Amino acid sequence: MTAGLSGTIVRLGVRSVFGRRRGVLLFLLPLVLVGLAVLVRVLVGQDPSAARHTLYGLGLSVIVPLVALLATTGVLAPEIDDGSISYLLAKPISRHTIVVSKLVVAAICVLLFAAVPMLVAGLVLLLDEPLIGVGYALGSLVGGLAYCALFALLSVLTRHAVVVGLIYLLIWEGLLGGLLDGVRWLSITRWAGAIIQEVAGGVTLVEGLGPAYAVGATAVVILLGAWLTGQRLRAFNLTGDE
Amino acid sequence: MTTIQLDRVSRWYRNVVAVNDVSMTIGPGVTGLLGPNGAGKSTLIALMSGFLAPSTGTVTLDGDPLWRNEQVYRRIGLVPEREALFDYLTGRQFVVANAELHGLPDPGAAAQASIALVEMSDAQDRVISTYSKGMRQRIKMASSLVHEPAVLLLDEPFNGMDPRQRLHLMELLRTMGAEGRTVLFSSHILEEVEQVARQIEVVVAGRHAASGDFGAIRRLMTDRPNRFVLRTTDDRRMASVLLADPSVRGARLRSEGGIELEASDFGRFSEVLPRLAREHGVRLLEVTPTDESLESVFAYLVSA
Numbered sequence: 001m002t003a004g005l006s007g008t009i010v011r012l013g014v015r016s017v018f019g020r021r022r023g024v025l026l027f028l029l030p031l032v033l034v035g036l037a038v039l040v041r042v043l044v045g046q047d048p049s050a051a052r053h054t055l056y057g058l059g060l061s062v063i064v065p066l067v068a069l070l071a072t073t074g075v076l077a078p079e080i081d082d083g084s085i086s087y088l089l090a091k092p093i094s095r096h097t098i099v100v101s102k103l104v105v106a107a108i109c110v111l112l113f114a115a116v117p118m119l120v121a122g123l124v125l126l127l128d129e130p131l132i133g134v135g136y137a138l139g140s141l142v143g144g145l146a147y148c149a150l151f152a153l154l155s156v157l158t159r160h161a162v163v164v165g166l167i168y169l170l171i172w173e174g175l176l177g178g179l180l181d182g183v184r185w186l187s188i189t190r191w192a193g194a195i196i197q198e199v200a201g202g203v204t205l206v207e208g209l210g211p212a213y214a215v216g217a218t219a220v221v222i223l224l225g226a227w228l229t230g231q232r233l234r235a236f237n238l239t240g241d242e
Numbered sequence: 243m244t245t246i247q248l249d250r251v252s253r254w255y256r257n258v259v260a261v262n263d264v265s266m267t268i269g270p271g272v273t274g275l276l277g278p279n280g281a282g283k284s285t286l287i288a289l290m291s292g293f294l295a296p297s298t299g300t301v302t303l304d305g306d307p308l309w310r311n312e313q314v315y316r317r318i319g320l321v322p323e324r325e326a327l328f329d330y331l332t333g334r335q336f337v338v339a340n341a342e343l344h345g346l347p348d349p350g351a352a353a354q355a356s357i358a359l360v361e362m363s364d365a366q367d368r369v370i371s372t373y374s375k376g377m378r379q380r381i382k383m384a385s386s387l388v389h390e391p392a393v394l395l396l397d398e399p400f401n402g403m404d405p406r407q408r409l410h411l412m413e414l415l416r417t418m419g420a421e422g423r424t425v426l427f428s429s430h431i432l433e434e435v436e437q438v439a440r441q442i443e444v445v446v447a448g449r450h451a452a453s454g455d456f457g458a459i460r461r462l463m464t465d466r467p468n469r470f471v472l473r474t475t476d477d478r479r480m481a482s483v484l485l486a487d488p489s490v491r492g493a494r495l496r497s498e499g500g501i502e503l504e505a506s507d508f509g510r511f512s513e514v515l516p517r518l519a520r521e522h523g524v525r526l527l528e529v530t531p532t533d534e535s536l537e538s539v540f541a542y543l544v545s546a
Contacts, residue, residue, distance in 0.1 A: 007342075090293075091340075091343040092312050092314075238293035
């Protein structure tokens, strides 16, 4: 297996994400986060508890996975849906190169529309503790990448990647993650939380989850998700309307 | 010399058989893949272009497997049936991107040459979403020709083209075949196929029904027994007269009136029918072929 990066696929991917209406959502989501952070700061002042609810409850749990979902499915799902991915696949290029190039586009989106806004929101909410903002930005980036790899795999496994992704976020990460303590071992958001508390220091987001495990598990999801997506693309079936 | 070889290939989807034990060799020149809709033509093209694994059997390009072998795309150009393209790009951007993905040394020049070949130079800077069906077909062609492949596979390429575009594409395919490329295109229209392809492969219901040059296929199709329903002023007399002629294989009087008739030699039958009727003073009220559909022609080929 060799995986490189194709500038052409990255360029096409960027146009694919922003050439569609859902690309607008990528701009709206961070605006909501930063807007709410400004509102909380004005109304409550520099309050760690309010900051935690905004950054963790809204930012890390909602905005980051949604940005990852929109970016990843935007760069993969439409082409698979309408079959135009055959123009990428009918080329002497490693399928893993195609996946890596597409994930790079999604990663850029996560950086611009999730990680940077989290840093801004963190600084707005807790200007005196800039490390917390940095921690959230880093955690969002790493967690967002894991989400991208997961949603990329979903995109090549099912035609309903967006719906399945949303259900996963609501049921597993949201509902069950809040009810059952053990879910933290298998929750990207909680792994990102463990990384954030390690970087920021002094905040407790997830209990009983070591940073080493969180980093390792995140890395496994990113690498395994990307690799499996490539493997799946190698066996892509294209048939007509028959 | 580039050859695609299918050796005892079958492909099924769960319990539906799409392609059934097909062996064929597609060599240089233009080959037409002919069959009614749903016969398995697209499945065969997907197998030949590495986008489908055979359930059994092998598909190879000059001996190399096509499935999970992306290097074969250096030699293959594929024009899929589906119309979806990168609609947000201009025609030129799309073809240049294809050239870049092939790793060509000068993608811009290769794209220009390919676009000129399909006569799309004037519309190349328009966004693809504004293209007509025929223009989409041609820009798809340009994208598949940009690396000058030895093999060109086209799935129903004439669909949606106007007569002028159709003639131009036919000419283009003939030229490419004459250059020694291996060109295969699918169609469900015999006339379309025999205008371009010297070699025709007929598939019906997933099976390889016939193979040969278009003359042989055309004879097979026209020499089959033809069934008619005749209504005349004297059915019994007409039936007995016709039965005496060697061009007629069988005749049956229908209870609701009229004659059900099977002719074995259509050419002779069409000539003797009016003459015999006149000689015996019988008026022909109705002559209706009952199995003229393409499907029945194909069905005959399968049973032949």
